[in-house]
Structure formats: structure tokens, C-alpha cells
Amino acid sequence: MERTNSSRSSEFVAVLAVAVLLLSAVAVPVAAVSVAEEDVPSDAEVGTQVSATITLNELYQNPQLEQWRLSGETDLQNVTWTMVYYDQTGAKVSQESIDGQNVTGGSISASDGVSEVEVTITGTVPAVEEYTYDPEEEFTFAALSQTREGGSSSEIDSWATHHYTADSQDAREAIDAAGSALDDVSNEDAQGDYESAVDAYEAGNFDNAVTLAERAEEKANSAEQSQQTTQLILMAVGGLLVVGLLVGGVLYWRSQQDSYDKLG
Structure with missing residues (x-):
């Protein structure tokens, strides 16, 4: 006689229950x-x-x-x-x-x-x-x-x-500062010095790590300042263009008025 699906399922559940009990033990x-x-x-x-x-x-x-x-x-x-x-x-x-x-x-x-x-x-x-x-x-x-x-x-x-040691902590703090400076700007040279600083730190060369980290921070800050200066220049140029357009518009309007008066 063929076994039904329900009987097979019951046997499977029973085997599974035994396995769970054994694992628990x-x-x-x-x-x-x-x-x-x-x-x-x-x-x-x-x-x-x-x-x-x-x-x-x-x-x-x-x-x-x-x-x-x-x-x-x-x-x-x-x-x-x-x-x-x-x-x-x-x-x-x-x-x-x-x-x-x-x-x-x-x-x-x-x-x-x-x-x-x-x-x-x-x-x-x-x-x-x-x-x-x-x-x-x-x-x-x-x-x-x-x-x-x-x-x-x-x-x-x-x-x-x-x-940590006093030297390793100084190096870590310098790298942390460089990393914070790089959060605000993208600069390949600064990023390269930062990664080299981390490598020097992990090699135990803490003086070199501090030097590289400080250099990375300086480059990042310089790049950020340059970026801000560029933005200010662009804003100033944009402002001058707006003023120029306004002045040009006024002069054009006046010239049109003068032409109208002469025709009248």
C-alpha cells in the first residue's frame, strides 16, 4: 500500500522534533x-x-x-x-x-x-x-x-x-585632524599624504605619521580655501553680470524713450 503525503509529513515532523531535542541537549x-x-x-x-x-x-x-x-x-x-x-x-x-x-x-x-x-x-x-x-x-x-x-x-x-603610547596618540590625533579636513574637500595630493600617514602609523613610525598627516591637513585646508575663493569670485562675477544686465536694460529703455520722443 502506498504511503500518503500526510503520513510522510508526520514522520518528517517527528524526526525534526527529535533532532531539535538532540541539538538542545x-x-x-x-x-x-x-x-x-x-x-x-x-x-x-x-x-x-x-x-x-x-x-x-x-x-x-x-x-x-x-x-x-x-x-x-x-x-x-x-x-x-x-x-x-x-x-x-x-x-x-x-x-x-x-x-x-x-x-x-x-x-x-x-x-x-x-x-x-x-x-x-x-x-x-x-x-x-x-x-x-x-x-x-x-x-x-x-x-x-x-x-x-x-x-x-x-x-x-x-x-x-x-x-596607546604618548607617541602613538599624538600620531592618531594628527591623522584624525587630517581626516576631518579631508571630509570637506577632495584633493588627491592631500589624500595620498593621509594614506601614507596611516601606513606610517601602522608601521610604528609615529614621527613620520605626524609629519605626513600635518602635510595632508595643510593641503586639504589650502584646497578648501582655494575652493572658497573660487566660489567667491564666481559669485562676484555673477553679481557683476546681473548689474551689467540691469544697467544695460535701463540704458536700452532710455534710448527707446528718447527715440519715441524724437518721433513725437
Whole structure:
């Protein structure tokens, strides 16, 4: 007996449902811990000591976990993590400090009444391994994960910070200024110097990058000024033409009037 289309469709739906269940079983769990507050610097100079504070709450939401550990990673050097655990009233339950770029804190447990964790990361900004103008150079300031019993973990969130040296920042600012000047005018010479400045920046030749960027900005400003001067001249010429036409019209009208008077 031939199988009907409806029976084939039913079997397909059943197979699809089983596949979805299997995928759900092996899917990587997603952390449901919330970031309540964050104070992470967006920029930092290489070699300086910086600090950030991140507060986590909703610690036992989906997936339903009564106990887990907080793990952290960072590119900061000479780094210390301070984790302060609070209960629902805001009272401190416990506190710990751990050194290292990769750390795992103590147990976060509902039975201990912990409802909020404040994480403070303090360390030294690392050197820039490779300079890139766009996108700007960044390092991982912090990456926090929820680690379960048995070793599985899922990322809560991560934060990246732009790092720079005094020389690289001077070069970046010079290139930024040149780029702004080029936004208002089209000039091949200025554009060429601008692109060369970016290349010099990414090669770490910051003095040359500043020189090229300043030259590009000067050429762009000069081209814009020349363009404005040309526009003013054209406007003046246009004005003179209008005046000339008006004067010519008046003279023609008068000549016509004189001719009419003589004929009369």
C-alpha cells in the first residue's frame, strides 16, 4: 500500500522534533547572570595602572544553578582581582583577592545568601603588539564566565579597551585632524599624504605619521580655501553680470524713450 503525503509529513515532523531535542541537549549553555553596573575605561596608556569595577546580579536565573564559580581572564599585567560577595540586604558576605591573568573565584552559592558580586580588576596596561589605525588597537580588559561544577562554562560578558603610547596618540590625533579636513574637500595630493600617514602609523613610525598627516591637513585646508575663493569670485562675477544686465536694460529703455520722443 502506498504511503500518503500526510503520513510522510508526520514522520518528517517527528524526526525534526527529535533532532531539535538532540541539538538542545548538546548546545553550549548560555549564562543568564546579569551585569548590573560596569565602570571600565575605554582608553588607557601603555604602562599605566588602571582599574575597573563590574557588578553582577541575578546570579541564579536561567539556567537554574544553586552553586557555581566566577572565572575571569584579562590581558592586564601584574593584575589583582578582588571579588566582594553581598547578600540581598547589601551586607558583605565575604571577600577574596586573587592575582593572575586567569583566575577562578570561590563558590557562589544561594545557600550562603550571595545575591550580588562586585568584581574589581587592577593591573598594568600591556604593550601594543600591532598598531592599527582603524580599527584602533584594543586589549581584553576583562572577560567573565560562569563556571559550573564539572568544568563547563559560559561567558557572562567581556570588555575591551583601546591602549596607546604618548607617541602613538599624538600620531592618531594628527591623522584624525587630517581626516576631518579631508571630509570637506577632495584633493588627491592631500589624500595620498593621509594614506601614507596611516601606513606610517601602522608601521610604528609615529614621527613620520605626524609629519605626513600635518602635510595632508595643510593641503586639504589650502584646497578648501582655494575652493572658497573660487566660489567667491564666481559669485562676484555673477553679481557683476546681473548689474551689467540691469544697467544695460535701463540704458536700452532710455534710448527707446528718447527715440519715441524724437518721433513725437
